[in-house]
Amino acid sequence: MNQHTRPQSISEQADHLEEEMMHELERVVTKSTLHYLSDGEVKMDTSVGLWAQHPGAVFNMGPDPRLPPMPEKPTLIDYFKCRFAQHAHLLQSATHALKAGCNEKVILACLLHDIAVVSFIRCDHGYWGAQMIEPYVDEEVSWAVRTHQALRFFPDEAAGYPYPEMYVKLFGDDYKPEPYIVAEYERARNHKWYMTSRLICVNDIYSFDPNAKVNLDDFVDIIGRNFRQPEEGLGLDSSPSAHMWRTMMWPNRFL
Ligand SMILES: [Fe+2]
Numbered sequence: 308m309n310q311h312t313r314p315q316s317i318s319e320q321a322d323h324l325e326e327e328m329m330h331e332l333e334r335v336v337t338k339s340t341l342h343y344l345s346d347g348e349v350k351m352d353t354s355v356g357l358w359a360q361h362p363g364a365v366f367n368m369g370p371d372p373r374l375p376p377m378p379e380k381p382t383l384i385d386y387f388k389c390r391f392a393q394h395a396h397l398l399q400s401a402t403h404a405l406k407a408g409c410n411e412k413v414i415l416a417c418l419l420h421d422i423a424v425v426s427f428i429r430c431d432h433g434y435w436g437a438q439m440i441e442p443y444v445d446e447e448v449s450w451a452v453r454t455h456q457a458l459r460f461f462p463d464e465a466a467g468y469p470y471p472e473m474y475v476k477l478f479g480d481d482y483k484p485e486p487y488i489v490a491e492y493e494r495a496r497n498h499k500w501y502m503t504s505r506l507i508c509v510n511d512i513y514s515f516d517p518n519a520k521v522n523l524d525d526f527v528d529i530i531g532r533n534f535r536q537p538e539e540g541l542g543l544d545s546s547p548s549a550h551m552w553r554t555m556m557w558p559n560r561f562l
């Protein structure tokens with residue numbers, strides 16, 4: 308009988324556990340270049356540099372043990388619970404749309420309009436968010452999420468959307484959208500789905516109300532009917548944006 312088939316003694320089990328813990332500790336977590344760029348540094352983690360600090364270390368190639376564990380086949384709801392840094396703004400917007408009697412596409416678009424900001428990246432968040440959801444939702448929903456990036460800078464008083472006071476506070480009164488945003492707005496103005504995207508802006512809650520009661524459970528059915536959850540798990544499927552979800556699940560994989 309070799310040591311792999313006989314049951315391990317208590318001390319062997321303890322040795323094994325200790326060895327596993329050591330490996331766990333040796334699994335060095337690295338950062339992507341984007342994190343350094345955000346800190347104003349053009350630099351990157353390299354294996355040589357990291358080995359100088361952690362001789363003989365291996366690098367994390369799976370889940371980051373510091374983050375909430377994701378289930379084997381994650382759903383959009385799991386990302387809401389384990390990876391989105393904030394739900395309140397999205398839930399408030401979607402609740403606003405629900406109470407205003409908007410259709411389910413608009414409600415879903417409101418629920419997802421800023422997922423890029425809460426989970427991933429701020430710059431061009433409408434474009435990133437649209438790309439993340441595109442394979443899983445009706446084209447009108449992802450179009451609306453993409454386009455809200457531009458529309459929110461342009462008032463439409465008739466639709467109930469003045470230029471947000473909050474933007475003056477956030478960006479200053481001299482902020483002018485870049486030409487690519489102006490061009491996006493011009494293209495969107497006569498588009499058949501203009502109002503779907505405009506309704507994201509109308510239901511966008513710029514002043515956060517800490518007392519508003521919002522609950523993700525209220526939207527589980529709408530998500531179920533309008534978001535095509537892949538069987539393999541969101542991010543473990545082969546859609547053109549699955550890698551974006553995987554990156555959120557395993558943000559510190561070395562490669
Ligand atoms: Fe937004």
Ligand SMILES: [Fe+2]
Pocket residue numbers: 396420421511512
């Ligand atoms: Fe928003």
